[in-house]
Each structure stands twice: as structure tokens, then as C-alpha cells.
Amino acid sequence: MRPSVSTTQEFLKEGEEGVAMGVQRKGANRVSEDPEELTRVPLQAILLADSFATKFRPITLERPKVLLPVVNVPMINYTLAWLESAGVEEVIVFCCAHSKQVIDYLESSEWFSHPNFSVTTIVSHNSISAGDALRVIYERNVINGDFVLISGDAVSNMSLTQVLKEHKERKKKDSNAVMTMVIRPSKPSPITRQSRLGTDELFLAIDPNTKQLLYYEEKAEYSKGVICLDKLLLTDNPSISLHNDAQDCYIDICSPEVLSLFTDNFDYQHLRRHFVKALLVDDIMDYKIFTHEIHSSYAARIDNFRSYDTISKDIIQRRTYPFVPDVKFFGNSATKLERQGMYRASEVVQSRYAEIGPFTVIGNGTKIESNTKISNSVVGEGCTIGSNVSIEGSYIWDNVIIEDDCKIMHAIVCDGVVMKSGAVLEPGVVLSFKVVIGQQFVVPSYSKVSLHPQPTKQDSDEELEYADDSSGVAKILSITSTLEGSKEAMTSQLLEKQSWPTYELGTGGVGYVWSVCEGSHEEEWRHSIAPIPADKLAEAMQTTDDDLELLTHDGSVLPTAGELKPDYIDSDDDVNEDSRDESFESEVEEAFLRFVCENIKEENAISEQRTFRVTCTKSCADAAGVIFYSMMKLSLETPHSSPSELFNNAVNVITQWQKLLKSFLTDIDAEIEVILKFEEMCLESTTEFSPLFSQILWLLYDKEIIQEDAILKWDDEKKDADDFDKVFVKKSEEFIKWLREAPEEDDEEVGED
Structure with a gap:
């Protein structure tokens, strides 16, 4: 990795709605006499800084997902650092909800002063989906050639060289080859499928020779455990490789035509459910999507709290090298790797009687008192942790105060939270910003607590309203950010300003406990950072791939994995060993x-x-x-x-x-x-x-x-x-x-x- 750059350059700003900001790369005015250099188009990337989803609520009502810390580094930095290291020269960051926070962060970061890496932003508050975002980008006419399409919650260390080469070679032979999707072998076991990333099982049909994607389906959309394939799909292809053990990395190499396709069809909202599936069945335009499978490299998307936990552990366990805690890259302050995968910043005050266990990261300025045990966890900067505290498998963000005798198990605790003495967080709890948990209060498993009352609707674009809201909770948040003095003073002033339901969080507690939405109980344990409950794990262990039936329209039963030849019904599976x-x-x-x-x-x-x-x-x-x-x-x-x-x-x-x-x-x-x-x-x-x-x-x-x-x-x-x-x-x-x-x-x- 190149060292960080501290030089400041002028920012180029254009307009207000749909602001485009960035910096010119050094050498932009240099004249080259090399014909290939003259025709070369800088490799660009579109980074979607809005997930257009609600899985990280209540946290994302106050802060955009891409700025949430992952092992003490804002999430978007992993994506940008990888793009820079992979040879991308220009990144267009599309912002929607909380766009000002994203832009302010990028402007103050080193990304806007990098000499060989241009970061610009486009804002649209009218976009409520990825499809809307790509239509806005198409209208701005900023894409000049093939580009990388990625969301700002992706973590990867893969090389782009081979996948770009494959994409360009296909495009030369067939102009309809408009997209290459990166996939990764996933978990053949139902146990690991449900525990690792918390995402739905994916079913793909791929031509094993050309790697063309022929079929794409998420298990959430299966009908009673049955997938029906058109028999023409099988007869029109010499062989088909079936996969229900693949992970979609949501990293795509796209031709410029992709943007125009979104503009031509306003029904395309979701990248996979609408766009990809529609192209696979479109016989008129005959556009084609291909796959590129990675094995030794790392690529994954932080899609929910479980994948947040999983990818954080992968970073700590160095699977994402060089993007690991003890290596300096943009946006992070490197820590020192000590024994058993424990990372500690230089300015940590720790009692000699405190015990820091394996696979733990402790941020700058944090103080840890005696007889406290922390393991398999990440603690941010400026935290104060009292005596006899137990923290296991949890994520404590910045400036958190945890008083004596508290217990935290597999939970997420956001910036500025106060836990009074003896408070307990059971597995799966999420405490949003500046919540206060009362003395001796036990927060039940899977609870979500916020200073915001629970929204009455669950639309993904609702966060735009919260981002622009300057009343109610926003005022109280402003008060808390300027308060100085003890945590008791902060709590009392909050209570004076607003009638909080303190009974929900114990004496002195501040915040609202959100109720579990009807029909989402299963998502609570599937998407939580808490270990899977024993009864659910037992149920998963009894599940086999036979639960999914793959049929042709005439009722013929097919295997759910392996390779099908023309005589697929009578032949044995030919698995790629x-x-x-x-x-x-x-x-x-x-x-x-x-x-x-x-x-x-x-x-x-x-x-x-x-x-x-x-x-x-x-x-x-x-x-x-x-x-x-x-x-x-x-x-x-x-x-x-x-x-x-x-x-x-x-x-x-x-x-x-x-x-x-x-x-x-x-x-x-x-x-x-x-x-x-x-x-x-x-x-x-x-x-x-x-x-x-x-x-x-x-x-x-x-x-x-x-x-x-x-x-x-x-x-x-x-x-x-x-x-x-x-x-x-x-x-x-x-x-x-x-x-x-x-x-x-x-x-x-x-x-x-």
C-alpha cells in the first residue's frame, strides 16, 4: 500500500443538488505520445453509499451505514482502500440519506488529497433505490467506459486484473456481454449458511465453459422449497453447472450499457431481484451476464448485523490482509499486534489486573479498570470501562462509559452510550447513539434501543426524513453533544428536555426499546451478532439440501448442485471436485x-x-x-x-x-x-x-x-x-x-x- 498523503488540494465543487466534488489527479494535463496511453480510459468505479435498506436500524437513523465503524475504521474506507489498491483511478460516490455526513467525512479525509486517486460525490435526495441512483449517474454523463459497481459496505482484497481482462475479452467478441459478477464459494452446510453471513441461500445456474450466468434465485423467493427451471434452458445449453453453495460478493464489472438499461426501464430498482433476473429472461435484447469465481482472495458484503460480526472477525483474523488493524491504510490508525491476535493502540490505560483475551482490538485513549475481562471484542477510542466488567463477543464504539459490574455479551454499543453499574446486555442487543441503561437493568436478548422512538413505517427512504429532521430528538442529540461534565448531569438534562419512557431502561435510563416487528422474529436471530439459539441450530443441522427440489416445467427432478449434461435426467452428477x-x-x-x-x-x-x-x-x-x-x-x-x-x-x-x-x-x-x-x-x-x-x-x-x-x-x-x-x-x-x-x-x- 502507498503511504498516506497529507498534502491539501483545492476541491472542485459544482452545483448543490447532485453536487459533484473531487480533486484533479496529478499529471492530468500531461500530454502523452503513446497511442495506447492516449486511448486509455481511466478505470472508474461507482460506489453506492446508501444501501437502500433498513437492516441496520435504529443506528442508521442517525448515521449512514458506510460511516459505521468496522474494527474502529469507517466502513467506506475498506471499500475505497481496496479500489485504490486494485488500480481504480476515479471513484464516484453516490449519496442519498445522510449525504451531508458522507460528504463532510470525505472532504476531511485523506481521500480528497490523494495524488493518484480521484473521489467525487453525487447527491440525490429523490433516489430511493439502487436503480434510481444509476439513472441519476447516467444523466450526469460521468462514466467513460467499463466501470466497477460496488456498495460502500464491501470488504475485499481481490485483484481486479483477471476479472477485468475476462470482461474486456468477452466484450470484444460479444457486445451483449454487459456485466461480470464476482462470486465466491460459500458454505455447503446448512449450519454455516445460516450462521456465517446471515444472508439467504443463493441458487445459480452457470454455463461451466463460458461462465455465463443462466439463472439467479435467492432462497427467500423460493416457492415452497421448489425451483422450476425452463427445460429450454437445459436443452439450449450443452451443460449447466448448478450451485447452491455460492456467495454473491456484490462486486460487478459493468459496461456503460448497464446504465442506459436502467434508464430505459424504470421497473429496475434492485440490482439483483429486478435487473439481473430480468436480463436473464429477456429474449429480445439478448444481453448477457457472466460470473468470475474467486477462491484464495477475500470478498464479502456487510449486509446485516451478523455479517458485520463475521467480517469484523475476518479482519481481526487477517483474512482481509493488507486491510487489517496493524497495517496503516487510509482512514485508520494502526494498532500493535500482540499475542493471540490481540491488537492494542499505543495510548491505552489498562489496569494490570484487567484481562484482555484473544482476537480483541482496543482503541486509543480507552481506560480499563481492574478485574475486567474483554475477549473476542472490539473497543473503540476514548471509552471508560470500570471494574469487574465482562465483555464477550461485542462491539463497543467510541466514547462509551461502562460502569462497574456490567456484563455485555454479543452486543453492539454505539458512540456515547452510558451503562450504569450492574447493567447487563443479553446476546443480540443493539444500543444506538447516546442511550443510557439504568443501574442493574437487564436489556433482553435481541432488543434494539434508540433515542428515536420506533418509526411507524419501515420504508428504506424514511432515513432521509430523519437526516433532515431538526426537531424533537435531533435537538436533544445536539444538547448531548455539547454537554460537558459528568454522565449524571447529561442524563438529568436529557430528562428535563423530553419525557422519556425511563421505565423501559431502569432508573435513570434514557431511550426507547423498539418492539420486534410482526413476522420478523426469525430475522432477529438470523441477522443478529448473537450465536444462533440451540433450538434453531438443531433445526438447521437437520436440514439438508434435499429440502430444495429443482424441477423442470414437465416435473422432472434435477440435482441441486453439480453439472448437468444434455442427458441430465438419466446421468449421474459430475461435480467439479x-x-x-x-x-x-x-x-x-x-x-x-x-x-x-x-x-x-x-x-x-x-x-x-x-x-x-x-x-x-x-x-x-x-x-x-x-x-x-x-x-x-x-x-x-x-x-x-x-x-x-x-x-x-x-x-x-x-x-x-x-x-x-x-x-x-x-x-x-x-x-x-x-x-x-x-x-x-x-x-x-x-x-x-x-x-x-x-x-x-x-x-x-x-x-x-x-x-x-x-x-x-x-x-x-x-x-x-x-x-x-x-x-x-x-x-x-x-x-x-x-x-x-x-x-x-x-x-x-x-x-x-
Whole structure:
């Protein structure tokens, strides 16, 4: 990443409604003699800074979603930092609700002073959907060629080189190839599908040869668990790959024609439900959409509170590198990575008797008193946390006051909140800005609390009204922002200004508890950051892919995943095994890190992994190899400065999770698979372990994870191998020799006795 730029340049401002602001790139007036350079169009991106949804209420009634902190960095910075690193040169940020907050933030940020990266904004308060936004952008005539379409809640580290190349090559051959969608293998297990991102299951039909998208459907729109495919779709294509294990990353490469298509059809409001699905069935225009699948890179969208939690954990666990807490990129202040994935800013005041657990981030200026325990959480800047406080799996934003003896479990606490002594937040609670929770008050699970009373309607454009509202709560918010002094003074002045229903939040409490809307009880647990309730998890574990039936219009039943050939009805599934293997390995690794991050009991981890293995039709040896890889990778990513410290990391991880690994070592073949996996790691992905191979092999033997017979059989199988394949056998010669001779020594001792 390039270093941050602090130079200031003049801003270009045009108009008021639909303001376009930005900076000129350095070298914009340079004249080039290179023909390719003269014809080259700078790569542009359209960033939608409004999600046109209500899933983050009540928070988004006061602050736009793209400015909400994700691991103490405003959400939009992850999107902009990725676009800049991926080679995008001009970004058009479309603002709607809370547009002034977005523009003020961008103007004061480093983005408007970057020498090689232009950020401009377009505002329209009349737009209530993504379709409306794209129509406004088309009218402004600011797009000059192919562009990246993305929302400001996307986090990615993927390269755009290959997907851009594919898109341009297709366009040269077929002018109707107008869009390429980025997708990612998702979770084949119903458990992980419902727990990871909280999004609906997605069903796709793709031409495996051309990667053309042929069918797109979200499970929310399934009719009684049945999807009907037109038989012509199957007969017109030599083969079709069916996917219900893919994630839509909402990152699209678009041709300029996409904007005109929205302008020609005002029924296109939602990008997927309306636009994509309509193009797939349009026989007249014959426009085509293609897919680009990523595997090793990261891309995901923060669509609800559960995905907010998941992606935050992925950032802390460094899956989004280089966009991680200890790396300086635009809009963040880097923290120091310490042991077990714990990040701490330089100016944190912490009692020596406070305990900060793994996978936790503590922001600048925060004070933590004695006997307080914080783990798997993010704490923002300027917070005051008292004594005997417990914070687990939660997100505490800036300038929060938490008094003594409070307990917070899997909750979100926004800026300026005050929790009086002994208050408790049960899992799934969301406290919006400057709420006060009374002494000893227990906020029930999944409650949402705000200074705003609950709206009587749930329209996505209603936030525009709140953004422009200068009465009622807005006045009180203004008062609280200027108050100085104790939290007691703040609370008393608030109560004088407004008749608050304090009984809802205990004595001294300030705010409204929102009721759960009728019909949305399931969304409460699906979209919450709280762990899935035991009854819902059990229900999910019993669900299989057979619950979804895929039919042709004549009633023929089709498989829901795999590849269909022309004789699809009579043929067996031809599954892309490489893709399945990569997906399985990725899911097992993600699950293991979640077990570590959330302190999942080993018994529960074993149960979940067993179910997942069976669902994916993988052997115990397959699972054991991937679990061991995940354990060693965690050891490597835990801070260390010498081989001995790395070995100690491995000892700690293996000791803690040996029961999980041993549960899949059902025979010698599975144990040998672990040894082979370790060989592969030392040669390729984690070469730092290479000098420690024999030590860790001995450790596995000493912990009774790998048996003597497995090690000796591994040695026997290597006898006729090439020298390259015998590197680690030779490293372990003394240990293997000891194993072979030890039984003889035992026999001699028995004879002497």
C-alpha cells in the first residue's frame, strides 16, 4: 500500500443538488505520445453509499451505514482502500440519506488529497433505490467506459486484473456481454449458511465453459422449497453447472450499457431481484451476464448485523490482509499486534489486573479498570470501562462509559452510550447513539434501543426524513453533544428536555426499546451478532439440501448442485471436485478460527465438524488433514520472534485442540494424512515450520495424536521415493530410529527381569 498523503488540494465543487466534488489527479494535463496511453480510459468505479435498506436500524437513523465503524475504521474506507489498491483511478460516490455526513467525512479525509486517486460525490435526495441512483449517474454523463459497481459496505482484497481482462475479452467478441459478477464459494452446510453471513441461500445456474450466468434465485423467493427451471434452458445449453453453495460478493464489472438499461426501464430498482433476473429472461435484447469465481482472495458484503460480526472477525483474523488493524491504510490508525491476535493502540490505560483475551482490538485513549475481562471484542477510542466488567463477543464504539459490574455479551454499543453499574446486555442487543441503561437493568436478548422512538413505517427512504429532521430528538442529540461534565448531569438534562419512557431502561435510563416487528422474529436471530439459539441450530443441522427440489416445467427432478449434461435426467452428477475440495478446506479453516475466536467448547466443535464432514461427503482423513493445517496456520500467525517461540505456539494450539484433531483420526491412514499434510505445508505454504518438522512430529507422538505404527508406515512408504520426497524423513531419522529400536530395548528389559 502507498503511504498516506497529507498534502491539501483545492476541491472542485459544482452545483448543490447532485453536487459533484473531487480533486484533479496529478499529471492530468500531461500530454502523452503513446497511442495506447492516449486511448486509455481511466478505470472508474461507482460506489453506492446508501444501501437502500433498513437492516441496520435504529443506528442508521442517525448515521449512514458506510460511516459505521468496522474494527474502529469507517466502513467506506475498506471499500475505497481496496479500489485504490486494485488500480481504480476515479471513484464516484453516490449519496442519498445522510449525504451531508458522507460528504463532510470525505472532504476531511485523506481521500480528497490523494495524488493518484480521484473521489467525487453525487447527491440525490429523490433516489430511493439502487436503480434510481444509476439513472441519476447516467444523466450526469460521468462514466467513460467499463466501470466497477460496488456498495460502500464491501470488504475485499481481490485483484481486479483477471476479472477485468475476462470482461474486456468477452466484450470484444460479444457486445451483449454487459456485466461480470464476482462470486465466491460459500458454505455447503446448512449450519454455516445460516450462521456465517446471515444472508439467504443463493441458487445459480452457470454455463461451466463460458461462465455465463443462466439463472439467479435467492432462497427467500423460493416457492415452497421448489425451483422450476425452463427445460429450454437445459436443452439450449450443452451443460449447466448448478450451485447452491455460492456467495454473491456484490462486486460487478459493468459496461456503460448497464446504465442506459436502467434508464430505459424504470421497473429496475434492485440490482439483483429486478435487473439481473430480468436480463436473464429477456429474449429480445439478448444481453448477457457472466460470473468470475474467486477462491484464495477475500470478498464479502456487510449486509446485516451478523455479517458485520463475521467480517469484523475476518479482519481481526487477517483474512482481509493488507486491510487489517496493524497495517496503516487510509482512514485508520494502526494498532500493535500482540499475542493471540490481540491488537492494542499505543495510548491505552489498562489496569494490570484487567484481562484482555484473544482476537480483541482496543482503541486509543480507552481506560480499563481492574478485574475486567474483554475477549473476542472490539473497543473503540476514548471509552471508560470500570471494574469487574465482562465483555464477550461485542462491539463497543467510541466514547462509551461502562460502569462497574456490567456484563455485555454479543452486543453492539454505539458512540456515547452510558451503562450504569450492574447493567447487563443479553446476546443480540443493539444500543444506538447516546442511550443510557439504568443501574442493574437487564436489556433482553435481541432488543434494539434508540433515542428515536420506533418509526411507524419501515420504508428504506424514511432515513432521509430523519437526516433532515431538526426537531424533537435531533435537538436533544445536539444538547448531548455539547454537554460537558459528568454522565449524571447529561442524563438529568436529557430528562428535563423530553419525557422519556425511563421505565423501559431502569432508573435513570434514557431511550426507547423498539418492539420486534410482526413476522420478523426469525430475522432477529438470523441477522443478529448473537450465536444462533440451540433450538434453531438443531433445526438447521437437520436440514439438508434435499429440502430444495429443482424441477423442470414437465416435473422432472434435477440435482441441486453439480453439472448437468444434455442427458441430465438419466446421468449421474459430475461435480467439479477441485472446486468442492477448495470450498471444504476453506470452510473447515474458517470454522476452526471461529471455534478459537468464540471460545467454543471442544465437544461442540467436534459435533459441528462431524456434521459438516458428513454433509460434504468427505472422509475423516480429509477432515483431519485440514484441521491440522488450520491449527498450524494459527500457530504461525500468532506473534513470535524465533523458532522456539513458534514451537511453543504450536505446543499451545495442539494441546488445546488435540481432542478435536484426534476425533477424526479413526485409523492409521488418517494419521498418515496428517503427516503428509504437514510435509506439504513445510514445502509450500508454511516453510517456517520446516526446521521444526521432527520436533512437532515428536510432539504429535507424545500427545498420542499420531501413533507409532503410522510414523513407521510413513517411513516405509518413503523408502523408494525420490530424495526430494524424503527430505522430512531424513530430518526425522533419529526419532524414527528410536521408535524402531525402543520395542527391542523393552523386550530386553522384560527378559532380564
